[in-house]
Amino acid sequence: MEHFDFVIAGAGIVGLTTALTVLRRAPAARLAIIEKEPGPGRHASGRNSGVLHCGLYYGSDTKKAKVCATGGRIMAGFAAEHGIRLNRCGKVLVATDPAQLPAMERLLANARDGGIRATRIDNRTLLALEPAAPPEAVAAIHCPDTAVIDVKGVLAALVARLTEAGARFFFQRRVAGPGPDGAIATTAGPVAAGFLFNCAGAYADVLARAHGFAQNYALVPFKGLYWKLAPASAARIRGNIYPVPDMAMPFLGVHLTRGISGDVYVGPTAIPALGRENYGIFAGAHPKEAAIILTRLARLYLADIDHFRLLAHTELRKYAKSHFYRCARRLMPSLGIDDLVPTTKAGIRPQLVNLAQGRLEMDYILEGNARSLHVLNAISPAFTGSFAFAEMIVAASGAV
Numbered sequence: 337m338e339h340f341d342f343v344i345a346g347a348g349i350v351g352l353t354t355a356l357t358v359l360r361r362a363p364a365a366r367l368a369i370i371e372k373e374p375g376p377g378r379h380a381s382g383r384n385s386g387v388l389h390c391g392l393y394y395g396s397d398t399k400k401a402k403v404c405a406t407g408g409r410i411m412a413g414f415a416a417e418h419g420i421r422l423n424r425c426g427k428v429l430v431a432t433d434p435a436q437l438p439a440m441e442r443l444l445a446n447a448r449d450g451g452i453r454a455t456r457i458d459n460r461t462l463l464a465l466e467p468a469a470p471p472e473a474v475a476a477i478h479c480p481d482t483a484v485i486d487v488k489g490v491l492a493a494l495v496a497r498l499t500e501a502g503a504r505f506f507f508q509r510r511v512a513g514p515g516p517d518g519a520i521a522t523t524a525g526p527v528a529a530g531f532l533f534n535c536a537g538a539y540a541d542v543l544a545r546a547h548g549f550a551q552n553y554a555l556v557p558f559k560g561l562y563w564k565l566a567p568a569s570a571a572r573i574r575g576n577i578y579p580v581p582d583m584a585m586p587f588l589g590v591h592l593t594r595g596i597s598g599d600v601y602v603g604p605t606a607i608p609a610l611g612r613e614n615y616g617i618f619a620g621a622h623p624k625e626a627a628i629i630l631t632r633l634a635r636l637y638l639a640d641i642d643h644f645r646l647l648a649h650t651e652l653r654k655y656a657k658s659h660f661y662r663c664a665r666r667l668m669p670s671l672g673i674d675d676l677v678p679t680t681k682a683g684i685r686p687q688l689v690n691l692a693q694g695r696l697e698m699d700y701i702l703e704g705n706a707r708s709l710h711v712l713n714a715i716s717p718a719f720t721g722s723f724a725f726a727e728m729i730v731a732a733s734g735a736v
């Protein structure tokens with residue numbers, strides 16, 4: 337049987353940065369990264385907006401706040417070191433309804449608490465920064481430190497660094513749970529491991545439950561679909577235009593982002609999905625999993641947990657292009673419906689519901705013992721914060 341000091345389940349950004357952190361602390365350790373797909377970052381980490389968030393969405397008592405801005409700075413340094421493309425384009429946050437003003441004040445307070453650069457700007461400054469933004473915005477904030485990054489470049493550089501540092505990668509192999517004699521069961525046989533880091537993203541809850549953890553949580557996947565702007569409209573967007581989010585929801589709302597490729601994406605939605613990998617309308621959904629998820633969704637809907645009914649109604653309507661267009665036009669009034677070009681870009685947010693407390697979990701959750709640590713609810717901005725989050729994960733494990 338193969339023997340490793342550390343096994344990491346999942347080669348998304350969380351697994352890869354956790355592996356790097358372990359090897360930095362214990363350079364001689366035998367470390368394996370086991371990934372069920374043929375390559376790294378095939379799920380959330382390779383399908384996101386590629387935005388390095390400045391961190392003003394999160395209250396100072398959250399894990400997200402503790403790692404987002406710091407992690408973003410470390411990732412920017414990593415990008416510079418490895419020649420990975422990064423564009424410090426900044427972001428404007430635009431309130432289009434007076435009802436959003438209290439949320440805007442909270443964002444500014446979060447920024448003050450976290451030492452994040454964020455300034456209230458008037459409409460003249462807003463239009464100077466983003467000429468296509470609403471000329472009569474109710475209020476706006478400028479975050480100069482928001483950036484976009486080449487996510488595939490980051491993942492590839494991490495794999496190269498880890499390989500150099502002696503990590504072993506096993507692709508197309510799934511970690512299944514505890515194996516015989518304290519080993520870890522995988523689809524290619526058991527592996528003896530001193531410690532398991534479960535960084536399995538949308539399947540982290542399943543693997544955690546196999547190890548006796550995550551008992552209070554159920555997963556509901558939300559699908560993020562994107563449209564793209566036709567070239568003439570895209571030319572009018574310089575960086576990122578975001579709405580003021582509903583602070584009770586874990587999603588940031590449909591926004592416009594000039595990605596590192598230069599294309600401008602509009603999205604993502606947060607539509608309840610039928611499976612952890614249900615990227616198409618039905619593609620990636622399996623009848624048994626879909627039935628479980630539909631039951632959970634029905635329960636959330638009937639109990640109206642965390643205003644779930646409103647969320648479901650608001651988001652499901654975004655499947656219709658006309659409704660999606662109306663949302664996007666609030667941020668870019670000159671947008672025509674034909675300027676929105678369909679794309680296949682889609683990602684899944686593996687959102688956990690806290691069953692005991694009847695609410696959507698907003699923060700990251702770490703559970704574990706002396707043999708394993710399980711990273712749960714690694715939703716946005718886990719890409720941005722990953723390098724600092726990995727430090728938090730490794731420290732919490734007490735294993736290195």
Ligand SMILES: Cc1cc2nc3c(=O)[nH]c(=O)nc-3n(C[C@H](O)[C@H](O)[C@H](O)COP(=O)(O)OP(=O)(O)OC[C@H]3O[C@@H](n4cnc5c(N)ncnc54)[C@H](O)[C@@H]3O)c2cc1C
Nearest residue numbers: 346348349350372381384385387511537560683715718720
């Ligand atoms: C639409 C969308 C937009 C987003 N935009 C942003 C953004 O702009 N900025 C930002 O910071 N964050 C963003 N996020 C969030 C960010 O992408 C995720 O939080 C982050 O990528 C999570 O990384 P991860 O490693 O936990 O998960 P993943 O990238 O999903 O990696 C988990 C890996 O585990 C593997 N796996 C699963 N089960 C097993 C198993 N049993 N054995 C072995 N391998 C297994 C999977 O195949 C996968 O490769 C976005 C997310 C979505 C969905």
